[in-house]
Amino acid sequence: MLPYEKLRRFIMYKLLATDLDETLLSSDGTISQPNKLAIQQAMACGTKIVLATGRSIHNVQRILSSLDLADKPNEFVISYNGGLISENKGTYLLKQQAIAFPLAQQIFQLGVAHHLLIHVFTLNHLYTYQMTLEEEAYLSDRTGMLPLTEASIDHLEQDPIIKISFQHLDRSFLESIEHALDNSLKEQLDINYSSNRYIEFNAKGVHKGNALKTLATQLHINPTDIIAVGDNMNDRTMIDYAGKGIAVANAVPELKELANYITQSTHNEHALSEVIHRFILNPVT
Template sequence: MKLIASDLDETLLSTDRTVSEKNREAIRRARARGNKFVCATGRGYESIQGTLEEIGMKDAANEYTISFNGGAITENAGNRLIHFEGLPFEQAETIFQRGLKYDVCIHVYTLDTVWIYRIFDGERQYLDGRMAFREFDAENLDFLKEEPLVKVLYVHTNRDYLNRIEAELADITGDLDVSYSSNRYLEFNKKGVNKGNALKFLGDYLGIPHENQIAVGDNFNDLSMIEAAGLGIGVQNTVQSMKGKCDVILKSTNDEDAIAELIDRFVLS
């Protein structure tokens, strides 16, 4: 049995935000042979139910999802939470307050809602069809003080600008897990919360050894699981600066049935 952990946006999902027929069929064949296919996303598990339905895994017992960059692991049946690690309120509030000083849109994730401050038209368009959200205009997070907070992220389409912000936040990021995704997000999770550690947890939970774990992604929030897996794979459209850190780069992009290529070459061959 192999455990295949796949990122969603820009990896499993085509640009039109659907799962291609070839990818769906390859996942079906891999599961029919007893392998585990796990969606591993920076988004919340509530927002990917449409994708799980496309691949025949919505509400499926003994099937699992890694979400919030590893902040949560759920069994698909009933979205049963089996592992959760969130941000303490004080850390989330500090990240939010520092973000107010920059030209960024800010997302704040609870388990069931994405709250967005200063959204702009381009971000609305990007999120359309990906996930629901609620806007807010308060200049603090006091209204979420009693909620379980999962992560905070900054949005800007200039990666160099996000890199500069990360450097300027060095005084607080030592106690955080920081990653990038979708070439527009600078993400902050609790220290130690990442897709790699979530993959290790799930592998132990399922009794699937490291050497039988495969991880695939396209951006730096996927790197921890790509490095943690026995085989770490990048799709062809993986960001250039990360390609050298992958064991294998697929020939296909997310718009060319990359997951089907992975399954045919490394799972079913």
């Protein structure tokens, strides 16, 4: 028996949900060895590890493989900011929530009007409009990207759109777009920010918190038995839902205000390893 398997009967937290970019992943897009080892030890204790990300499900597979979670039954991923909950085995879809197509068209045209780089996420592809070299470099590890050569998504009407995002390096500019939205439009959307470069649009009620609640209910896990870790405002709902909501040291100030623990380490300093050692392997009461 592995040493940490002896802790199974004493484990305080049954599920750890972690964001990927700027949380679990280092700036180079990899998982550090300390983080990887800590995750393996947490799983040996019986803690379920759930990746909760704004990425598409296809752009999580490499990370799942590195954690030995790919194609595993009874292991799960929350992707598209909660727009999809899937089991890793065969990428079985538990729940998918798309944006109504007329609403998706409105959002897309809003981005076009502001001359923004736009990402349109469907289940199988990430469509990009006005792609830049800087963004291509930032997304160099992503797959399934297809360029939109015209300012239209009419051809995607039969392809459920799960998320749309606009990219801009000025967060205040992205916030100004949200503030200028008609209330009738806002009422149909969940709007979030991530990576200090994206404003993200999902259907109303679609966010990581609700997805985590849905999954936890299916697994019969109480919120008090859950840790959620993140860095940006698309993580706030799962931070609120979890019994232990944690912001990494590099998180935006608004998220730190909501968290009940802030790591001393950044995502480049193995923050998730700190979380696992403090609250799972060597819990401090």
